[in-house]
Amino acid sequence: MATQGVPTTADPASEQLIENFAGTFSAVSKSAMFxxxxxxxxxTSASDASDGRQENKHKEDNPDIETKESNVQADHVRxxxxxxxxxxxxxxxxxxxxxxxxxxxxxxxxxxxxxxxxxxxxxxxxxxxxxxxxxxxxxxxxxxxxxxxxxxxxxxxxxxxxxxxxxxxxxxxxxxxxxxxxxxxxxxxxxxxxxxxxxxxxxxxxxxxxxxxxxxxxxxxxxxxxxxxxxxxxxxxxxxxxxxxxxxxxxxxxxxxxxxxxxxxxxxxxxxxxxxxxxSTAMDATQLPLYLSLADLLGCPDFMTAGGKLGVVCSHAYPHTNDKMHSLLPDMLKGVDMALYEAAKAHKLQYDLITCLDSDEEDYSEVYRETLGGKDLYFRGTQQWLDTDEGGDDGDSIDFRSYFPNLQTPHYGTVTWIYPGGPGANSEQSLAYMHIRSQCSAHMAADKFDHNYSTVIRPQTRSCIRIWHCCWRFHPSPNVVHHLWLSRPHIPTARISI
Ligand SMILES: O=C(O)CCC(=O)C(=O)O
Ligand SMILES: [Fe+2]
Structure with a gap:
């Protein structure tokens, strides 16, 4: 197993700031957006219209520019x-x-x-x-x-x-x-x-x-x-x-x-x-409460001076298993998830959306990455177990990682997690289980698992994998699965990933 602890937990000054941000995030997610x-x-004139065409022509001639920009501020202005x-x-x-x-x-x-x-x-x-x-x-x-x-x-x-x-x-x-x-x-x-x-x-x-x-x-x-x-x-x-x-x-x-x-x-x-x-360009993200809260966080010189990562768990369910749906992200984001995305974009942060598996162990110091069929799957925690007893309550546990021989070194280090509503409050995990099921059925030997084993992944059982439904990290490629990753390239000491 490849592991590597990355000591990038938030420093005490940042912790307070993150708490404030988490408070806003939770408040927004509870009251939703009103x-x-x-x-x-x-x-109003022909020249405006031709400006738009010029811009498109420029992008056609410079596809790389389009691609690079598209992660941060891509949308055309309608x-x-x-x-x-x-x-x-x-x-x-x-x-x-x-x-x-x-x-x-x-x-x-x-x-x-x-x-x-x-x-x-x-x-x-x-x-x-x-x-x-x-x-x-x-x-x-x-x-x-x-x-x-x-x-x-x-x-x-x-x-x-x-x-x-x-x-x-x-x-x-x-x-x-x-x-x-x-x-x-x-x-x-x-x-x-x-x-x-x-x-x-x-x-x-x-x-x-x-x-x-x-x-x-x-x-x-x-x-x-x-x-x-x-x-x-x-x-x-x-x-x-x-x-x-x-x-x-x-x-x-x-x-x-x-x-x-x-x-x-x-x-x-x-x-x-x-x-x-x-x-989404028609929306003014700077009027979102999350934008201001994020601005406070980013504007504070004490914030994560040694670097660090902030992970925000999605509040809504998205169909992880469907590539067509993936390609529609972020347009299909809902509620506070979209608000966070827009706020991040308005701050010109980099972002990415990934699907993340979260173990129920206390040690969250490791993040594992596995590439499956062109998709990145992120693991958090040290223990990934699947209960293989498909019908019953308790069955044998299998080290999930044994099915992923190419497990790579930790990719993102320690993440400070924000769970709107608190850990365990996410009621929409079943979709994520389906994701796991489909990933595994595509990539594991059929005789090891059959297609029912979403029933055997139990989120509340300590020894089972718990899946948090998207830690965020956006990526322009439709083939790479989701996780919002925010960073501030212009302030290299304070890196945030959500
Ligand atoms: O014009 C507005 O901004 C609001 C008008 C309004 O409150 C109403 O028509 O009921
Ligand atoms: Fe009114």
């Missing part, structure tokens, strides 16, 4: 064409971005009516509480498509962490609203659900100059996320969006000048038509 948002640039609004009874299309002096925009403003809000079962208009105007969907048409721009998919991944893969949200246009300066606002409130299936709201701010105020604040269990969407006339025109659960209190701060024009959508739970589009 709000998310992002921005999408609007392409942009939107100008957004068209057509008013009922008006043949002309109003295109956003637009100037507030344009006659079509003025026509829009005059067509809107004071916006009400629900209070004790009635629709009320009270400008001290809400000063805004609205158009109902019967009064206008728009070509804005939150599904096509990838917004809905991001919401699926971030706001629906506990829902199975095939569930998602459907966004249904509800209103156009205008909050105009100097005093347009909406005080803190919780939206009235339009039906049982409604899970949240999506607000999209069209590219339009307005300044000062107009921030959307969303609150949940004492946490607040602020979305600042003001745009000056020098800024690139950008669509801003935010989505949040129905039970979140939210408010719109006073707009000082200009017009804040929004499309609001109700988000309903729906069947998810397929897998993901991978448009």
């Amino acid at each position: 709000a998310c948002g992002g921005s999408i640039p609007v392409t 942009s939107s064409p100008p957004i068209c609004i057509r008013l009922e009874g008006c043949g002309k299309a109003l295109l956003f971005p637009t100037g507030e002096q344009s006659s079509l925009f003025q026509q829009l403003i005059s067509a809107t009516e004071p916006a009400s809000f629900g209070y004790q079962g009635r629709d009320v208009i009270d400008e001290t509480y809400r000063k805004a105007t609205k158009l109902d969907t019967s009064q206008f048409l728009t070509d804005f498509d939150p599904h096509g721009l990838g917004i809905v998919e991001i919401i699926n991944q971030l706001l629906l962490p506990s829902v199975e893969l095939h569930r998602g949200v459907r966004a249904e246009l509800y209103k156009l609203n205008v909050y105009s300066g100097p005093s347009g606002h909406f005080k803190a409130h919780v939206d009235t659900p339009r039906s049982n299936g409604q899970v949240g709201s999506l607000v999209v701010a069209l590219p339009m100059h307005f300044q000062g105020g107009g921030d959307l604040l969303v609150r949940h269990e004492g946490e607040t996320v602020r979305f600042d969407w003001s745009q000056g006339d020098q800024d690139e025109p950008t669509i801003k969006w935010a989505a949040f659960y129905s039970d979140c209190e939210h408010e719109v701060e006073e707009v000082k000048s200009g017009h804040r024009v929004t499309l609001t959508y109700n988000l309903y739970l729906a069947q998810r038509p397929g897998l993901l589009t991978g448009s």
Whole structure:
């Protein structure tokens, strides 16, 4: 057996920092995400479009550059064409971005009516509480498509962490609203659900100059996320969006000048038509609490001065056995796992996702690596035993490693592990067992194991292998299995792997 202890446990100063980070991670994973948002640039001229083509050409000519960059900051930036609004009874299309002096925009403003809000079962208009105007969907048409721009998919991944893969949200246009300066606002409130299936709201701010105020604040269990969407006339025109659960209190701060024009959508739970589009660039990771917590960790000069590794156990299940699914990572990540991935990416950390086997022994000082059929499998701990009694409770134990003669030296050294919810809280290990089963059935002699032996790997039994469902390490190749690995190449003394 090849082993090699690597003394890279966190130093005491780092331990406190890691604890803070773990606290945020656990809090986020417990409460899941309650709000998310992002921005999408609007392409307004032919030159913008050709810039995009130039960039693609550059990448075609330099495939290596593409590959190297793709691990850290690869996604192309998705942009939107100008957004068209057509008013009922008006043949002309109003295109956003637009100037507030344009006659079509003025026509829009005059067509809107004071916006009400629900209070004790009635629709009320009270400008001290809400000063805004609205158009109902019967009064206008728009070509804005939150599904096509990838917004809905991001919401699926971030706001629906506990829902199975095939569930998602459907966004249904509800209103156009205008909050105009100097005093347009909406005080803190919780939206009235339009039906049982409604899970949240999506607000999209069209590219339009307005300044000062107009921030959307969303609150949940004492946490607040602020979305600042003001745009000056020098800024690139950008669509801003935010989505949040129905039970979140939210408010719109006073707009000082200009017009804040929004499309609001109700988000309903729906069947998810397929897998993901991978448009995470539309999301603003810097608004994630994990981003800030990670920033604290990375910004501290005391953090892991002697180097070290941080492993974060995934909160959700992913199909390890299916190569097609592997290639869809990270797009198919859910909830806090995706948030962590996005936060790491926004910090320009390197990352990798691996599947990891975790023994139940106390000694975690060794990490073993085994390459199986082009996939890397990582072992932690010193004892890897399989109980081979397929049907019964207790059977013979076999040293798992004897089936992997090419076991290599430890690859990652000691890892400081963060278990959201605590060790053992991962309820989705069964998928990982299937992974083991499939790995083993492909690579072990058929007479040694039959295909049922997922039943004999018992996570809670001390002498059995326990599988933690992804320690993270991302790799651009679809053939290499998962584990998120974060490091800071520019600060060589402090290396983090998650
Ligand atoms: O415009 C916003 O940011 C939020 C609007 C809102 O709260 C609502 O329409 O219920
Ligand atoms: Fe609202």
